[in-house]
Amino acid sequence: MALIEVEDLSRTFVVRRRTGRVRRTATEVRAVDHLSFEVERGEMVGYIGPNGAGKSTTVKMLTGILVPTSGRLSVAGVDPSRNRVDLTRRIGVVFGQRTTLWWDLPLRDSFELLRRIYRIDGTRFRQNLAEFCELLDLGDLLDTPVRQLSLGQRMRGDIAAALLHDPEILYLDEPTIGLDVVSKSRLRAFLREVNAARDVTLLLTTHDLQDIEQLCSRVMVIDHGSLVYDGSLAGLHTQGGSTRTLVVDLVDPLPDEGRIRVEGASVHKVEGPRQWLSFPTDASAAPLVAAVAASYDVADLSILEPAIEDVIAELYSRR
Amino acid sequence: MLYVAVAVRAFRRYATYTAATLAGIFTNSVFGVIISYTYIAVWTHNPSAGGYDVSDAVTYAWLGQAMIMTVAVWGGGATDDLAARIRTGDVALDLYRPVGLLGWWLATDLGRAAYHLLTRGLAPTLVGAVLFDLRYPDGPVTWLLFAVSTVLAVVVSFGIRMLVTASAFWLLDDTGVKQLQIVVAMFFSGLVVPLVLFPGWTRDLAMALPWAAFLQVPADIWLGRRAGDEAWWGLIFQAAWAAALLGVCQVVLQRARRKVVVQGG
Amino acid sequence: MAEVLTRLSWALRAYLLLAAAWVRVSMAYRASFWMMTVAQFVVTGLDFVAIVIMFANVDALGGFSLAEVAFLYGGAGLCLGIADLLLGNIERLGTRIRMGTFDAMMVRPVSLFAQVASDQFALRRLGRITQAAVVLLWSIVALDLDWTPSKVLMIGYLVACGTAIFTAFFTLGGAMQFLTIDAAEVANAFTYGGNTFAQYPMTIYPREIVKALTFLVPIGFVNWYPSLYVLGRPDPFGLPEWLQFASPVAAVVLGLVAAWAWRAGVRRYRSTGS
Numbered sequence: 118m119a120l121i122e123v124e125d126l127s128r129t130f131v132v133r134r135r136t137g138r139v140r141r142t143a144t145e146v147r148a149v150d151h152l153s154f155e156v157e158r159g160e161m162v163g164y165i166g167p168n169g170a171g172k173s174t175t176v177k178m179l180t181g182i183l184v185p186t187s188g189r190l191s192v193a194g195v196d197p198s199r200n201r202v203d204l205t206r207r208i209g210v211v212f213g214q215r216t217t218l219w220w221d222l223p224l225r226d227s228f229e230l231l232r233r234i235y236r237i238d239g240t241r242f243r244q245n246l247a248e249f250c251e252l253l254d255l256g257d258l259l260d261t262p263v264r265q266l267s268l269g270q271r272m273r274g275d276i277a278a279a280l281l282h283d284p285e286i287l288y289l290d291e292p293t294i295g296l297d298v299v300s301k302s303r304l305r306a307f308l309r310e311v312n313a314a315r316d317v318t319l320l321l322t323t324h325d326l327q328d329i330e331q332l333c334s335r336v337m338v339i340d341h342g343s344l345v346y347d348g349s350l351a352g353l354h355t356q357g358g359s360t361r362t363l364v365v366d367l368v369d370p371l372p373d374e375g376r377i378r379v380e381g382a383s384v385h386k387v388e389g390p391r392q393w394l395s396f397p398t399d400a401s402a403a404p405l406v407a408a409v410a411a412s413y414d415v416a417d418l419s420i421l422e423p424a425i426e427d428v429i430a431e432l433y434s435r436r
Numbered sequence: 437m438l439y440v441a442v443a444v445r446a447f448r449r450y451a452t453y454t455a456a457t458l459a460g461i462f463t464n465s466v467f468g469v470i471i472s473y474t475y476i477a478v479w480t481h482n483p484s485a486g487g488y489d490v491s492d493a494v495t496y497a498w499l500g501q502a503m504i505m506t507v508a509v510w511g512g513g514a515t516d517d518l519a520a521r522i523r524t525g526d527v528a529l530d531l532y533r534p535v536g537l538l539g540w541w542l543a544t545d546l547g548r549a550a551y552h553l554l555t556r557g558l559a560p561t562l563v564g565a566v567l568f569d570l571r572y573p574d575g576p577v578t579w580l581l582f583a584v585s586t587v588l589a590v591v592v593s594f595g596i597r598m599l600v601t602a603s604a605f606w607l608l609d610d611t612g613v614k615q616l617q618i619v620v621a622m623f624f625s626g627l628v629v630p631l632v633l634f635p636g637w638t639r640d641l642a643m644a645l646p647w648a649a650f651l652q653v654p655a656d657i658w659l660g661r662r663a664g665d666e667a668w669w670g671l672i673f674q675a676a677w678a679a680a681l682l683g684v685c686q687v688v689l690q691r692a693r694r695k696v697v698v699q700g701g
Numbered sequence: 702m703a704e705v706l707t708r709l710s711w712a713l714r715a716y717l718l719l720a721a722a723w724v725r726v727s728m729a730y731r732a733s734f735w736m737m738t739v740a741q742f743v744v745t746g747l748d749f750v751a752i753v754i755m756f757a758n759v760d761a762l763g764g765f766s767l768a769e770v771a772f773l774y775g776g777a778g779l780c781l782g783i784a785d786l787l788l789g790n791i792e793r794l795g796t797r798i799r800m801g802t803f804d805a806m807m808v809r810p811v812s813l814f815a816q817v818a819s820d821q822f823a824l825r826r827l828g829r830i831t832q833a834a835v836v837l838l839w840s841i842v843a844l845d846l847d848w849t850p851s852k853v854l855m856i857g858y859l860v861a862c863g864t865a866i867f868t869a870f871f872t873l874g875g876a877m878q879f880l881t882i883d884a885a886e887v888a889n890a891f892t893y894g895g896n897t898f899a900q901y902p903m904t905i906y907p908r909e910i911v912k913a914l915t916f917l918v919p920i921g922f923v924n925w926y927p928s929l930y931v932l933g934r935p936d937p938f939g940l941p942e943w944l945q946f947a948s949p950v951a952a953v954v955l956g957l958v959a960a961w962a963w964r965a966g967v968r969r970y971r972s973t974g975s
Contacts, residue, residue: 462886
């Protein structure tokens with residue numbers, strides 16, 4: 118049995134809008150629409166989609182905060198909506214910009230409270246705390262009240278807090294938002310370590326595609342409440358129908374703004390002697406390069422890989 | 437003209453909180469009922485206590501409820517927005533604005549007061565009028581005097597709240613001072629017990645403090661307990677406190693500007 | 702049954718844990734804590750001064766002497782003060798929901814109610830409690846009553862039931878914030894308004910209001926009916942004497958309503974997410 122099993126999951130909201138001075142109309146909005154997927158233990162999954170696509174609604178259902186409208190849901194063998202409190206001991210949640218720590222308490226007191234709330238074994242707690250303090254460089258911050266921490270420091274504190282009770286699954290909502298480059302990479306390294314050494318399954322929602330590229334072996338793309346893609350990052354390119362680009366610098370511009378004609382590729386942009394040819398991601402570049410070189414006077418050649426942002430934008434726009 | 441625009445904007449901003457306003461009117465009305473009955477009890481035992489009769493007292497109870505939000509006896513209003521700006525440091529921008537900081541915030545607060553007078557002032561008074569026999573101003577002149585007195589009440593209250601807020605420039609946190617101000621204001625405005633009931637010299641003292649301008653003076657004008665010259669003296673009393681407080685505010689804000697310039701916020 | 706008890710005791714322990722953490726925080730700024738506590742004492746004290754001022758003009762309110770009114774005032778204030786200390790911060794629930802921090806509470810293995818109630822537990826509220834207790838003690842000394850064991854017991858019973866009733870009102874106010882945040886102030890009419898109602902003898906209110914405060918919004922059971930017993934007065938409205946002993950019933954019924962409302966509120970939140 119997979120660690121997370123989602124089957125035909127839907128969640129609708131009734132949105133009331135003012136249509137007149139007093140009158141209101143209720144419309145039903147399907148935030149999550151017949152969603153199905155499974156996540157195996159130890160996976161690191163990136164969950165992406167535009168704002169309002171249903172990401173946080175899904176996570177809220179997975180954590181038991183929200184009750185699904187329909188469908189079946191099983192996390193670590195329990196139904197989150199029925200056994201929310203039992204589930205809390207087996208998962209960790211980091212809410213991105215909103216801290217789950219106690220605003221006015223020093224970090225150390227927050228951790229100590231969590232130890233008692235989660236009833237974490239004393240030895241285990243000290244081991245974990247020592248390890249996280251070292252890996253996340255929290256040692257000097259322990260006596261600082263949370264409200265005085267910087268965003269990056271607080272995020273590190275939040276992540277440590279979410280892991281103290283050895284959860285099987287860690288949900289991260291925009292873990293790197295607002296962090297500088299150094300903090301981001303340190304955080305990613307830590308998450309990889311946690312996943313590898315502790316076998317913690319990670320599900321992270323993010324807008325930062327570098328998070329996905331550096332952390333996740335698997336990507337799920339959601340739009341309008343349903344999955345538009347589920348698979349590897351590489352596969353996303355194929356699925357997205359994205360194209361690679363061959364940039365050709367000719368010795369001289371073609372007369373009358375003429376375009377290069379060649380089998381298996383088409384020119385989508387011309388700028389003086391430079392022409393951009395797009396061709397499918399799964400095709401090899403070699404024959405194309407040969408064909409172009411055979412028919413035209415080429416000064417230089419280069420290949421552009423598709424940007425993941427473009428691939429995803431393409432996925433969204435198809436809907 | 438700019439100040440009118442600022443006031444209008446503040447009025448509109450408060451007008452968006454309909455549910456909160458309705459809830460507040462309900463709460464004001466409940467307290468109006470309780471206070472009315474306690475006054476009725478007092479004036480039943482002593483029909484001329486403090487020189488009021490029982491309808492004066494009940495009317496006073498409802499005027500008090502009408503004034504709570506209008507005069508912002510509990511604090512809040514525009515000066516709270518300023519306090520937030522001091523905490524975040526945004527106030528540095530305000531201090532460099534060409535228009536006077538004091539005038540700007542006073543206009544904002546008057547806009548707020550206008551909204552609160554029309555909603556949380558008027559509505560509980562209507563509730564009181566339905567449930568009890570109230571007394572009303574006896575002519576257009578009295579209405580006019582009352583209106584002027586209400587505006588002056590807001591200005592005096594603004595001056596005090598402004599000073600409290602400005603303390604945040606020096607103290608890190610103005611919560612303590614604010615709490616203290618609220619308590620003193622609640623008591624010495626005569627919100628719980630009319631100042632006319634205060635015994636002996638405490639009455640004279642309370643009547644001379646700026647908080648008397650919040651409720652006691654406007655109420656006395658409304659009730660006709662201050663008529664003719666007495667009414668004018670009431671307005672002069674309020675205006676004097678308003679001028680004095682705004683003057684002090686001006687000095688304090690200048691000091692604050694210097695402090696912000698020196699310490700960078 | 703055993704499971705319910707385990708859950709209750711765990712919720713209580715968690716509440717104490719969280720409250721203790723807040724107490725430690727406030728004690729870190731000891732001077733500020735004492736200032737706030739003393740300020741609360743003085744603040745609520747002025748409230749009683751107002752009543753004393755009324756008595757400078759009359760010698761009785763609704764047929765009750767100053768000492769008797771002080772007994773009512775102290776009783777009501779004590780109950781409200783304790784309830785406010787225990788879970789007054791439930792009124793911050795709306796803000797928590799709006800800021801999204803309520804969700805963080807939902808992913809912790811502790812009763813939501815315990816978390817919300819202990820949120821920013823403020824020991825400085827002892828200032829109000831002390832003030833009410835002082836007034837109550839003074840009234841007891843001044844009243845010179847014929848004390849019987851049952852009257853002494855009645856005072857403890859008054860505080861317990863009255864606190865329970867105000868606790869229920871605070872909970873109802875909190876539960877209401879699941880529905881609407883803007884109208885939160887309505888709750889004040891029942892908690893602080895209820896306290897003000899209860900500070901005065903019911904004889905100053907018309908009969909209809911007294912009935913409403915008995916059977917509809919059971920503020921009368923906080924201290925009015927138990928106090929009649931302690932003060933040795935017959936019911937001025939001729940209502941049955943057993944009402945003087947019915948406070949626990951009122952507290953339990955209201956408590957059940959509040960518990961139901963709270964659960965309904967949480968259920969609503971979990972199915973609407975707002």
